[in-house]
Amino acid sequence: MGISVNPIVRPVIFEDAAAVKDLHCRAGYSGELRDSWPGLWTNNPLWAKTDPKPIIGWVLEAAGEIVGYLGNIPLLCRYGEKTLVAAAASGFAVDPAYRGYGLLLAAAFYKQKDVDILLNTSANEIVAKVCQRFKAAPLPQQNYDQILFWVLKPQPFMAAALRKLRFNSTLAWVGSNLSAILLRVDIILRSKRPRRKNSGSQAPWVVSPISASEIGQEFDDLWDRKASEETRLFTYRTAEFLRWHYYGQMAKVICCHKGADLVGYAVLIRDETQSFGLARSRIVDILAEKNDPNVVGQLLEAAYQHARDQGSHVLEVMGFPQDIRSMILRNGPYSRMAPNLPYYYRALDSELQSELGNEDVWYACPFDGDASL
Numbered sequence: 001m002g003i004s005v006n007p008i009v010r011p012v013i014f015e016d017a018a019a020v021k022d023l024h025c026r027a028g029y030s031g032e033l034r035d036s037w038p039g040l041w042t043n044n045p046l047w048a049k050t051d052p053k054p055i056i057g058w059v060l061e062a063a064g065e066i067v068g069y070l071g072n073i074p075l076l077c078r079y080g081e082k083t084l085v086a087a088a089a090s091g092f093a094v095d096p097a098y099r100g101y102g103l104l105l106a107a108a109f110y111k112q113k114d115v116d117i118l119l120n121t122s123a124n125e126i127v128a129k130v131c132q133r134f135k136a137a138p139l140p141q142q143n144y145d146q147i148l149f150w151v152l153k154p155q156p157f158m159a160a161a162l163r164k165l166r167f168n169s170t171l172a173w174v175g176s177n178l179s180a181i182l183l184r185v186d187i188i189l190r191s192k193r194p195r196r197k198n199s200g201s202q203a204p205w206v207v208s209p210i211s212a213s214e215i216g217q218e219f220d221d222l223w224d225r226k227a228s229e230e231t232r233l234f235t236y237r238t239a240e241f242l243r244w245h246y247y248g249q250m251a252k253v254i255c256c257h258k259g260a261d262l263v264g265y266a267v268l269i270r271d272e273t274q275s276f277g278l279a280r281s282r283i284v285d286i287l288a289e290k291n292d293p294n295v296v297g298q299l300l301e302a303a304y305q306h307a308r309d310q311g312s313h314v315l316e317v318m319g320f321p322q323d324i325r326s327m328i329l330r331n332g333p334y335s336r337m338a339p340n341l342p343y344y345y346r347a348l349d350s351e352l353q354s355e356l357g358n359e360d361v362w363y364a365c366p367f368d369g370d371a372s373l
Contacts, residue, residue, distance in 0.1 A: 121369030
């Protein structure tokens with residue numbers, strides 16, 4: 001498509017949904033836009049209670065056709081005693097002929113004034129360069145771009161890996177069966193899986209899965225306790241925000257109770273798109289009272305078993321601060337590097353920006369921004 005007219009930037013309206021979905025399809029992101037797209041804002045607890053309403057994003061429009069898009073999702077964060085307003089960039093796409101105009105969308109996003117923090121938590125290599133051009137800083141949390149994973153089903157996992165390397169179907173089948181034998185041996189010999197510690201008959205924890213729609217008051221109680229434990233930047237995790245965040249997704253919430261109290265949970269999302277035939281589950285959030293390693297261990301083992309029971313070939317986890325990552329690493333995951341660091345931030349207040357340069361104030365994970373929306 002050639003350029004017939006210079007595009008203009010305008011705010012998104014809900015009636016643009018079909019055109020934005022078409023744009024995402026042209027960009028190869030067919031699963032990027034949910035059918036419940038307006039609900040990302042209309043059901044958003046912050047958007048619903050804000051007046052005037054925040055802008056939901058911007059489009060590039062040329063001769064009446066949408067050729068570029070950048071969504072803008074309002075969020076709340078907790079930082080010590082402060083409640084901060086954040087805006088997360090989402091779903092960036094531009095038709096190739098108009099690629100040079102994509103900076104206009106980024107400029108609109110970074111010109112926002114009625115927020116405290118601007119986030120991009122799912123940046124690819126190109127978008128990461130754009131973020132830095134607009135003075136967004138890379139997340140200081142170490143190893144965020146190192147993905148930890150457990151192989152649940154060795155043969156399908158190896159077959160997908162060989163298909164990704166462009167082996168033909170016959171070679172992929174033969175090679176995956178042979179390599180899967182070695183992988184199974186490695187998993188057994190090196191205990192490459194989470195294992196719940198046996199606490200005997202007096203085990204105080206009960207672990208059970210629920211759907212996101214069942215999230216209730218006990219999640220508010222846990223959030224209140226957790227947010228007051230330490231001064232870290234947390235995305236809001238009230239029951240209302242959690243239900244909105246996971247609405248319409250293949251999400252399962254693994255709950256850990258001690259007596260009557262909810263003391264931790266983990267959230268799994270199973271990918272609908274099975275790239276190269278690989279079915280993947282991701283742990284996108286873990287929250288445990290006082291970062292109790294026993295609770296985290298219970299959640300990891302239950303998440304592993306649930307993902308396996310659901311037929312996933314691999315279970316992945318990305319992000320989380322070092323104390324949580326160290327607990328994950330004790331459970332024998334494999335690791336690989338992401339193509340790039342996907343998480344960038346810019347605080348409008350210079351003092352806050354300076355404070356956020358300290359790794360220890362972050363609790364960054366795929367729950368933040370749009371990385372699991």
